[in-house]
Amino acid sequence: MTGQTTPRRHAVHRLLDGLRTDGGVHVVTGEPGCGRTAFLEYAARSFRGGPVWHVRAGSGRCAPPLSGLRTLLRAAGRSGPAPGGAMAGDALLDVLRAAAGAAPPLVCVDDAHLWDAASRAALGQAALRVRASGIRAGLLLTVAGHRPVDPELAELPLLRLGPLAPGEAARLVDDTTDGAVDPDVREELVTAAEGNPALLLALVGRLSPAQLGGRRALPRPLADGEVLAGVAGGSLTGVPPDRAGLLLTAAAAARATGEPDAAADLVRRAAGAGGDEPLPEALVLSEGRIGYRSALLGRAVYAGAPPDLRRAAHRALAGCLPDTGVDGVHALLHRSWAVTGPAPALAAALAAAASDPATALPPGPRRRALARAAELTADGAERAHRYTAAAEQAVLAGHSPEALRLLDAARSRPAPAPSRGSAELLRGAVLLADGPVDDARESFLLAAGLLAGADDEAAGTAALGAADAAWAAGDPASCLRALAPTGAPPSGPTAGGPRSVLRDHQEGMRAVLLGRFDRAAGPLRRVVERGLACDEPQRLLRSASAALMLGDTTAARRAGARALAAARTAGSAALEPRALEYLAYAELRSGRHQLARTHAEEGLRTARRTGQRNTAAHHHAVLALAASIEGEKEVVADHVAAALCTARRHGLSQAATLAQWAAARADLGAGRPREAAERLGPLVRPGARRGHFAVWMLAVPCFVEAAVLAGRPDLAPEAVEDFALWAACGADPQAPAQLLRCRALLAGADAAGPLYLRALDRHEETAGDFERARTELLCGKWLRRRRRPGEARTHLGEALRGFEGCGARLWAQQAAAELRAGGAAPAGAGAGELSRLTPQQLRIARCVAQGATNREVALSLSVSTRTVDYHLRNVFALLGVRSRVELVRLVGQTEKTGAQL
Incomplete structure (x- = not known):
């Protein structure tokens, strides 16, 4: 069923289930190419409750009266002339009632709006009476969604087929191409199709295998006038010439705003139409605004119009708009689309208006205006600067692929080193969130070199970005190279400014990588404090990052929450997923798995919405870790698979290690220590397969427990000694207690008890109910096996309460089982x-x-x-x-x- 995804199939089956029992009537509508016909055909094939009468409309409205009804009656096995007038509806109702006596029939009428008026009236009358009388018969009718529903059918319940969700559209592309499509090409196809399945398939069909595979450039525009007209079909035929101008003007007006509609007064004045003139069927007037009933038709009208008519429409719109504020930017945009070739003065005015912070424009329209200003700019340096500024707005709007295309355009002309450096700095940031992180690192390093001496603050930002990319890739050597000191430290009035914060972050990060946490604490603490003293989202994100390196989860949560609020206030959609990532990691490190899950779920939604696959992978990893304590095997597996899919494609060692740890912890909680040890062994033990340098030590306590429970304690001592070095650094408040627990697991029978008690004492100094409960559980197990049941019950009861308090269902079951094995019935058991x-x-x-x-x-x-x-x-x-x-x-x-x- 082309374009019919799982949600649509479910919608069909819900309808059919109702038809089998109580009957029912539904009118299915949607824009051209949405899949109405396929939806109806699938329903007809799937219905098993009785006979199916499936008819399609003729070629148009010139058909003889009652010809549509006669076609339907013939499909029902009735011959002869159809009665006219009010009796036509009665005749159809009698046929439906007679058929329903044996088994409920399903009537499927495709494109009912093309039937003659008398047939539509009979169909509508019979449908209303079927609903009212409870006849066990079903009627599914489809009508075009780019025009009003005909009065004869207007009272029937409407089911509108909306656009495909991005994930559904991506699966349709994969199914159509057998997976032979480059992911970036697939994303462009999905974006260009805007959820329209027929348009999506048409776009796939126009590309060669080399273009689908990303080996040749795509045609621009991807959805041109010919493709759009092909999908729209005859939806725009028969429009009177005097109405065609209004259609084009409405489409041109919406292009400037990026909204689906525009002010009705503006459109009518620019088109020279009176306020009392009826609108074409394709347009709708609502609350003083005119828009297309179908976005596809608006695109088709604009793309298919001759260039001179498009320019005339934009000139007319520009002449009807004021020259100030948001309308002034729109007026300049319309003027820019009314000219051809370079227009330096107009480009400068448009860029200045779009960059004015006093103008209340969201990032999307600013991006559109700056990109058009760049197209009209002849000077290479200024052109690159404006394309880069447009790309920055695209990032803020959450459109990473568009940002990369604009940055490619910035590269197309020679430009001075600082201009090229700014573009590469932004490219690195985009790739760090949604691309191979090694490529991101190289872009950052190139930017740092190009900006050195011209903009030292931006050069420092680029160097730190390169270190972030190397950190994500698990490459400490490249990280240290990116953090190598350059130049003299800031002095004088700038000593406490952004450059100092950058240098402190570089010094602190470098010290962490060298294992010198004593040297890292001072610089990183200054980064935390200075970030918390401002409301700039980027500096607050740096503050949260530094706090996590220090192990100060309280400060990390505070900085992450403020960064999220600041990003939302500034309208920066791109920064929201990162702020939520830091919040989720901070809650996870604090043992607050439910809060971590809440932040990561929201972060995953925003990362998907803004096209940040790398950030989404980190959120998947957090969700896997959170679910791993709750016994949700399928949830863990799904998030692990999603995180690893992106991690392997883009080189995200940190996300991959976290995901693998989550899978192992789920095994351990489910009583599969051997599998957990096999997963974790390569990650935590020395060797080429060891996990991310900042993550593997966090998984050591899980590995030690799994190895001991699996009967292989000999695998753990080396990892424990490495973990002891980590615990001594003071960067992880939980580590000292976890280290004592690990030593207790490996100790002799008589030595384990005091180590467990010391571990529990250390747990008192930090938050983290889950880790404390794990120590209580292991201590209780040890005591029960030492035949000290009373003491064991105390610790096992504490473990059970701790696990239940943090939602660790599998671990709670372990504690309950131990209590029962010791002869006690835990509360709630039985x-x-x-x-x-x-x-x-x-x-x-x-x-x-x-x-x-x-x-x-x-x-x-x-x-x-x-x-x-x-x-x-x-x-x-x-x-x-x-x-x-x-x-x-x-x-x-x-x-x-x-x-x-």
């Missing part, structure tokens, strides 16, 4: 836990509790032993028990309390 089992699982649990073997259970329930094995494994996992003995005890406790199985 009937509450057993109630989560399915009826079949309950029956199997009861049989096993009575002492039956799996074979005996299978014979008793008339199922295979394999089925019993499968259900029993799920019972054990759901109840947190590890043996039949524990299951017998749990069921027995339930029966003693009178709970019903």
